[in-house]
Amino acid sequence: MKKTLIIAIVGILTFSCSKKEAEKNTEKTDSTNTVDSINTARTKINDSIKALNSKNRFRDFSGSHQFVYQNDSSPKYSGSINFTKIDGERDNYTLSGNIKSGKNSVTLKGFAQVVSAKHINFTGEITQSIVDNDNGKPYTRKGTKTFMSKDDGKTYRLQDMVNGSGFVDYIDIHF
Template sequence: MKKTLIIAIAGILTFSCSKKESQKTDNNSDSTKTVDSINEARTKINDSIKALNSKNRFRDFSGSHKFVYQNDSSPKYSGSINFTKIEGERDNYTLSGDIKSGKNSVILKGFVQVLSPKSMNFTGEITQSISENDNGKSYTRKGTKTFMSKDGGKTYRLQDMVNGSGFVDYIDIHF
């Protein structure tokens, strides 16, 4: 009788153990599927957030625009300037442009961050060589400079207006 009872208990334990193992394998594959679907949903959410964070708050300035230099003793010089949107960033552009007229030149190169519909910060270099200023001596403005608009965003003017000769320069970007 004891032998039969021991055999019966061993059979029950063997049967119940093998059943649990098969259930455990099914749970692992189900949990893997669940984790994968959660990761897929998170990726979609993160992609939509990234797209929203790279969308401009202000208008798009991308493209080529008119770039103008003038001071009290010189005629107006015109050139072009190109705004290239930095991919994945909000209201940030690389900027490069120049004005060349004979021996006179103004070159802008750097980075622009639009702060409001009427204000943008430029970080980079503005190099100018104007014959009416110290006989064409080169003058470079470096660092962060502000461009402001007083006409609703049609024209932005550099606010650091005094050049190396002590004269006022008007450096404008027209949109």
């Protein structure tokens, strides 16, 4: 009788231990599924936040626009400038444009950030060669410059207006 009782106890312990191990594996699988579903939900939330953060605060400037140069002693010269929105960034663009008329030229290349409805900060180079200014000697403005609008965003004018000859230039972008 003792032998039968001992065998029965050993058998019960063996079955009870194996069931607990099976339950533990099921719990691990369930927790992995839970973690995966939480990560999926977080990814969706992060993607929606990223999409909102890349949405412009101000209007979209993308595309080609009129680029104009004029000073007090020269006629108005026109060309075009292209704004290309930088993917995933808010109100940031790459710019490139030029004006050519005979021996006169103005080129603009760089990065622009719209900081308000009336202000665009431009970082890059503006190079001009105008025959009326030092016989066409090239003059380059480098660094960060501001374009400002006084007509509700129809025209933005470069605020660094004095050229290398000491005369005032009007460099405008028309939208």
